[in-house]
Amino acid sequence: MHELPFTKNILSIALKFAEKNKAKKVKAIYLRIGVLRDMQEDWLRRYFAYISKDTIAEEARLYVMPEPLILVCNNCGEQFGIDLQEFVDADEIACPACKQSDYYMESGTEFIIQSIEIE
Amino acid sequence: MKDIHLIDIRQAILSDNDNEADKIRAGLKEHKTFMLNLMASPGAGKTSLVMAIIKALSPCFKIGVIEGDIDSIVDAEKVSEQGVPVVQLRTGGACHLDAPMIAASLEKLNWKELDLVIIENIGNLVCPAEFDTGANVRVMMTSVPEGDDKVLKYPLMFSVCEALVINKIDYLPDPGFDIETLKKRVRNLNKAIEMFPLSCRKGEGVQVFTDWLAVQIEEVKA
Numbered sequence: 001m002h003e004l005p006f007t008k009n010i011l012s013i014a015l016k017f018a019e020k021n022k023a024k025k026v027k028a029i030y031l032r033i034g035v036l037r038d039m040q041e042d043w044l045r046r047y048f049a050y051i052s053k054d055t056i057a058e059e060a061r062l063y064v065m066p067e068p069l070i071l072v073c074n075n076c077g078e079q080f081g082i083d084l085q086e087f088v089d090a091d092e093i094a095c096p097a098c099k100q101s102d103y104y105m106e107s108g109t110e111f112i113i114q115s116i117e118i119e
Numbered sequence: 120m121k122d123i124h125l126i127d128i129r130q131a132i133l134s135d136n137d138n139e140a141d142k143i144r145a146g147l148k149e150h151k152t153f154m155l156n157l158m159a160s161p162g163a164g165k166t167s168l169v170m171a172i173i174k175a176l177s178p179c180f181k182i183g184v185i186e187g188d189i190d191s192i193v194d195a196e197k198v199s200e201q202g203v204p205v206v207q208l209r210t211g212g213a214c215h216l217d218a219p220m221i222a223a224s225l226e227k228l229n230w231k232e233l234d235l236v237i238i239e240n241i242g243n244l245v246c247p248a249e250f251d252t253g254a255n256v257r258v259m260m261t262s263v264p265e266g267d268d269k270v271l272k273y274p275l276m277f278s279v280c281e282a283l284v285i286n287k288i289d290y291l292p293d294p295g296f297d298i299e300t301l302k303k304r305v306r307n308l309n310k311a312i313e314m315f316p317l318s319c320r321k322g323e324g325v326q327v328f329t330d331w332l333a334v335q336i337e338e339v340k341a
Contacts, residue, residue, distance in 0.1 A: 002214065002246045009132050017126050027123060031132070036275045038245070086272050088304050109275070111132045111249075116231050 003039060006111075007047040014057050023118035026057035030117075034067040034110040035084050044086050060116075065080075069108035075100040136250055139218035143175035143225070143253025147236075153339040155234040155332070158276065160269075161242030163262045164286040166194045166340055169239055169317035173201045175329035180234035180336055184260040185224045187216045187241045194239065204228055215246035235336055244269070248276040256281040256335060263290040267297050270304035278308040282315065283330060 010029060018026050033039050042063050056084045069087055072079050073095035080096050087093065094101050147154055159165050173182055177290040183204045186195040195207035208216060216238065230236055238254060240247045259280040261269050264287060270277050277283070283305055285298065302314060304334060313331060317324030 002249075005213070005215075005217075005246070006132055006249075009135065013128065013130055013132065013134075017128055021124065021126055023124075036278060037249075038275065084274065085271060088274055088307055090307060091303065093307060105278070109278070113128050113130050113132055115128055116125055116126050118126060119121050 003043040004047045006039070007044055008053060010044075010062075010113055011048065011055070011057060013099055013113050014060070015055060016117050017116055018056060021118055023056060023088045025117055025119040026060040026116055028061045028063060028117040029057070030063045030065065030114040031111045031115050032065045032067055032112040034108040036067050037111055039064070065114070067107050067110040070106045071103040072106045073098060073100060073102060074102040079106060133178055133249065133251075134178065136218045139222060140251035140253040142263045143218060143222055144255070146225075147230075147253065148339070149253070150231045151232050151340045152230055152236060153336040154238065154252075154254040156238045156240060156252045156257045157260065158240040158244070158247045158257065158280070159242060159262075160244050160265060163242070163260045163265065164319050165239050165260055166197060168260060168284060168286065169194075169198060170201060171319050171322075171325050172235075172237060172329055172332065173198070173203055175324050175326065176333060176336075177201070177203065178236065179333065181226045181232060182235045183233045184227065185216075185228060185236065185238045187220075187239055189214070189241060204233075205217065210241065214241055214243045216240050216252055217250045219250045224338035225252065234340065235332075244273040244276045245289075248273070248279050255339060258282045258284060260284040260286055261301075262287040263293050263296045266295045267301040267304070270301065270308065274308055277305050278310070280309070280312060282313040282328075282331070285314060285316040286319055288316045288323065 014026055014029050045062050068081050069084055070081050076098040078095050078097035092101050157165055184198050185206050187208045189210055192207050195205045199205045206227045208224055257280040315328040
């Protein structure tokens with residue numbers, strides 16, 4: 001249920017850009033959310049439907065593009081995806097190419113409003 | 120046919136908060152004040168750690184505390200008995216502190232005179248991880264009775280912090296808590312994190328943490 005404060009931000013950013021572009025209606029909002037954010041789409045939608053009433057974004061559809069966890073090897077530059085639970089619980093995370101265990105997180109924590117569709 | 124346009128935005132959903140946090144950080148840097156954001160679940164021992172920091176570091180540094188609570192002033196009363204200035208932030212239901220709340224609290228705290236501001240965040244491992252408060256370091260606290268699987272449940276919190284305090288080690292050995300398992304899981308998520316096993320109640324390990332903190336504060340003052 002921690003989605004509510006974020007939903008307010010999503011609405012206010014969408015409305016700001018909609019007004020700037022003289023929109024009559026916001027039809028859709030596209031979000032990019034990393035798997036580490038633990039956002040429940042159902043709750044985002046439910047809260048959004050509630051707080052967007054009587055605004056031009058009422059009835060806008062929310063689309064979430066989930067961003068997977070991607071690591072990059074510091075040794076050889078290989079990019080590799082990994083399941084979140086496996087990532088946390090692994091005894092050692094080795095690069096599939098060079099087998100070294102030295103990496104950084106390239107993707108997985110995104111929390112971005114990518115675009116809106118307006119009329 | 121209706122005219123439909125796609126507007127490219129690519130803005131962080133929390134950008135307003137992040138911008139405010141950056142402003143706070145710049146102000147702190149200018150006045151050489153260090154701010155720590157302490158986060159944990161309810162009952163992990165945040166207030167005990169705040170008291171331990173005050174006890175260890177108040178002879179050397181001027182300290183102030185921002186106490187976040189959903190709806191009580193018990194912690195603020197405890198802390199103010201130590202003779203340090205405290206601002207109580209009662210969020211009235213909100214489950215985290217954000218940068219605008221911290222900016223307002225800092226003003227009440229006369230922060231420019233202080234070396235260290237400690238934010239005791241709301242007891243919660245979800246939302247506080249998302250909101251930058253402008254602090255120099257984020258310290259997360261977990262404790263032995265909470266189990267070593269907290270990392271699997273709240274990975275974001277463990278991945279955004281600079282330090283992890285593992286409290287209540289006087290409860291060890293505990294069948295639900297293997298410290299090496301916890302450390303391994305945390306390290307997978309966050310290679311740079313510093314970890315401090317300690318017991319606020321017995322005092323064991325506390326000085327290692329407060330010494331580390333003193334070094335961080337000195338670096339900001341230098």
